[in-house]
Amino acid sequence: MEDNENVNQITENQGVNSENAKDEPRNKKDTKDSNANIFLLICIIGVSLGILLEILNIQNRSCKDEVNQTVSRYWVYSAYSDVENRNGLLKHVHLVLERVGYEKSTNHTPWSLLWSHDYPFRVLYPNLHKLKPHQKVNHFPGTGFITNKVDLATTDYKYIPKAFKLPKNKEDFIKYAAEHKNALFVEKHNQHRKVYLKNVSEIDLSNGESFVQEYVQKPFLVDGHKFDIGVYVVLTSVDPLRVYWYKGDVLFRYCPAKYHPFDPSVLDKYVVGDDYLPTWKVPSLAHSYSELGFSMKDAFDIYATSKGKDPVKMWEDVQEAIAGVFHLKEKHVIEALKGYPSGDNFFELMRVDLVVDEDLKVYLLEANMSPNLSSAHYPPNQLLYEQVLYNLFGVTGVADYMRDYNSTDVREQSAAKNMVSTDKNLAVWGKECDTYCRDNCEGSLLICRLCKPCITRQLRRSLLRAHREHLHKGDFRRLYPPPMQPGAQVDYKHLETLSEANKLQHLWYQGKCNIDSTWCT
Incomplete structure (x- = not known):
């Protein structure tokens, strides 16, 4: 009997199972549809999470780039095209920055350095008045008081030849000329595009677009050529003031025409232009520079010493002359910096041009903002420009080899x-x-x-x-x-x-x- 009951129970169970079996195709379809929907939902969620994580990852990388400087980027502001900058005007700036690990970028991505060929503070003020601590800009606001030709020339300073704005200082000029009857004056356009040596009687005192500056007579000559001396200078701080000069070499530029017999109508005798005579083409300097491998500065020193002069004292005066100008003008830079969070973001490279007379007495003529660093005209100058830039990026912290250190601790x-x-x-x-x-x-x-x-x-x-x-x-x-x-x-x-x-x-x-x-x- 138990066996029969078991058999009946099995049969009933099988019957139940048979009834369930009748609905099985429908339930399986529902289950498959449900599983498919769940799978699709999981896929959508997974893809969405992946996209979100990638966005967060990109933002995180961007933040790391900006805060920890794992990637150092620079951008260039210039009136010239990028092709012109890379191939000529700023070629060596690009090369040296890339050699020290920078990537060329724009102002639309996180950046560490702005290299501006033009004065940036009028056009780029929105970009520059909220700089982050790690960002550097290659100009100081307010340094126009040093690099502006008129402002510098009319500064009352023992190393700067006397100058007068016209017609504003006409009476002072007439009085000075009367007291210095043998003086000659160079008339300069305010934008320094034209230079003429004139007697007092030849100067138009009513011209409001020029200034006059006393001409340094009896210049020291090398093989009969007058020259100027271009010293590279970097300003790294004001209040307190810190200024450095590049001692590795100095740019000497010689007038292409010999000074004597002097003729003021021949500018090549006394004005240094773009087609100046380079050191390696001056006979008494060529051997020291080209064959012996001395710098332009050292080649000049060797020549000056051979003529019984003391270039050591001359270089001491050069340093004093430049340092004094920055000390005099510091207050203007401090005032201009009041519109910016910190002066630590800025540095300034200039080339200060000087001349010396036959006794090697030093006279400071001008300071050039964004000095020419292109070797397109004179390829041998490439080494000078790239060494100046490399050392500049070191002293200013632009080439900071700690930038790759990105610990979050x-x-x-x-x-x-x-x-x-x-x-x-x-x-x-x-x-x-x-x-x-x-x-x-x-x-x-x-x-x-x-x-x-x-x-x-x-x-x-x-x-x-x-x-x-x-x-x-x-x-x-x-x-x-x-x-x-x-x-x-x-x-x-x-x-x-x-x-x-x-x-x-x-x-x-x-x-x-x-x-x-x-x-x-």
């Missing part, structure tokens, strides 16, 4: 910066800081403000930058603050003529010079 980022420059690198005046200044930050001794417990955040940041500039200055040498002597007494009378920031910086460099003589210049 804040402490590790700080440790990476500290291994370059930190508080121990700023410590100076140990005796004073350990005694008189120990509990006396606000005392009468200015040195105390350089001691670690007393130093302000702003001063610390500035001195850390100064320390990094010193480490990476290459063939640049400091012009301002001026050279110092180890162990020298502090000249407090001189300090009285300086701003507060320049006083403290001067004392800091003197303190560093006392510890290590390589900091004296």
Whole structure:
């Protein structure tokens, strides 16, 4: 009986299963449709998540590029086309930047450097008044007070030949000419497009588009040729002021025509133009420069020494002349910077042109914003331009090899910066800081403000930058603050003529010079 009941139970179950089997095709179809819908939904969600993650990843990479500088990009602002810049005018700027790891970009992507051939602050102000700390621009606002021909020429300064704006300073000019009857004057267009040497009687005193400047008579000649001296200078900071000059070489440009017999109607005798005579074509310099491998500066020094002159004193005067101009004009740059968050974003490369008379007395003529760095006309100048640029990018922090360091750990980022420059690198005046200044930050001794417990955040940041500039200055040498002597007494009378920031910086460099003589210049 149990067997029969089991059989019946099995049969009933099979019957139930048979009934279910009748609905199986419909249920399977529903299940398949449902599974397909679920699969499709999963695919849509997966694709959407993938797209979202990629967007976030791109944004994250962009942020890393911008904040950690894993990719260094630069863009160029110029009235010339990109083809013209790459093939001629800015060819070496592009080459050197790419050699130190930069990629050419535009202002529409995160960038680290703006190289502007033209003065950028009028047109690009919206791009420049909210710069991030890592972004650099190759011009300082306000340096037009140095590079503008009229403003510089009419500056009352012992190294600048006397000049007068016309007709504004007509009466002063007439009086000066009467007192200096043997003086000759160069009449210059305000935009410096025309230069003429004239007697006083030949000058149109009512011309409002020119100025006159006293001509340096009896110039020192090399093989009968007059010349000018182009010194490359970089401004890295104002308030406090830091200026460097490129000592690796100097651009000498010789007039193509011999000076004597002198004829003021022949400009090639006394005005240096684009077709100047280069060093390697001046007979007395060619051997030293081309065969022996000396720089233009060294070749000139060898020649001057052979003529009984002292080029060492001349170069000291060159440095003093340039440093003094920047000191005089610093206030204008400080004022112009008030419209920007920080001056740390800017640097300025100039070429300062000077002449010397037969006694090697130095006269400063002009400072060129965006100096010519194209070797298209004179290919041998390529090395000079590229070395100037390479050293420029070092001293200004543009070629910062820490840029590839992209740790997200804040402490590790700080440790990476500290291994370059930190508080121990700023410590100076140990005796004073350990005694008189120990509990006396606000005392009468200015040195105390350089001691670690007393130093302000702003001063610390500035001195850390100064320390990094010193480490990476290459063939640049400091012009301002001026050279110092180890162990020298502090000249407090001189300090009285300086701003507060320049006083403290001067004392800091003197303190560093006392510890290590390589900091004296």
